Amino acid sequence: CYRENILKTAKALVEDTKLLVSGAASSQDKLAQAAQSSANTITQLAEVVKLGAASLGSDDPETQVVLINAIKDVAKALSDLIGATKGAASKPADDPSMYQLKGAAKVMVTNVTSLLKTVKAVEDEATRGTRALEATIEYIKQELTVFQSSEVPEKTSSPEESIRMTKGITMATAKAVAAGNSCRQEDVIATANLSRKAVADMLTACKQASYHPDVSEEVREKALRFGTECTLGYLELLEHVLLV
Structure with a gap:
């Protein structure tokens, strides 16, 4: 059950990421909304991942750490992305801050994908x-x-x-x-x-x-x-x- 919740929340976070990136080119209000929405989503995602880690039981602490690390990476990437988005706000398309923004968005998507792969692997002892x-x-x-x-x-x-x-x-x-x-x-x-x-x-x-x-x-x-x-x-x- 926790796996479905993680997948659903992670998908919502990817949508928030898209809004954040497009928000850099629009109004400050839209940008602030996208940042707030993604912050709420990452909080939800952290909660469901923690529940997932807890459901593994205390006899497998190393795998719990793997899951918690995966969500930490997503949270850090989101924080960097919000920073890059604010830095790129209202800048022209060829501004260096726009390249930084694209780089931050790429890391964000990579880390969300990594989290999903980790969640899937946790259920299969042979690939953990x-x-x-x-x-x-x-x-x-x-x-x-x-x-x-x-x-x-x-x-x-x-x-x-x-x-x-x-x-x-x-x-x-x-x-x-x-x-x-x-x-x-x-x-x-x-x-x-x-x-x-x-x-x-x-x-x-x-x-x-x-x-x-x-x-x-x-x-x-x-x-x-x-x-x-x-x-x-x-x-x-x-x-x-x-x-x-």
């Missing part, structure tokens, strides 16, 4: 792990895009913090290799959840450390390049586990 890993790979790619953007982080941290965060990558790598060897769905799901957090934390710490006032331009570029290379290498490892 594969789906969780696919979702994590998509999430890491999106995080890497943000990392590679010219956006300066709101706060900076010490280079030591960045080094500390690489330990999470080391642990996640060991887990991924073990999952590739065991091929058990529950190991793959645990790897997906751990990888997601480890890479996101590493990228955040790396970017914050590279913008520390004591860090030179040259060192910053090296650090950012290292963050990208590390992530791409880790993505390759996950793609390999996916093929096993």
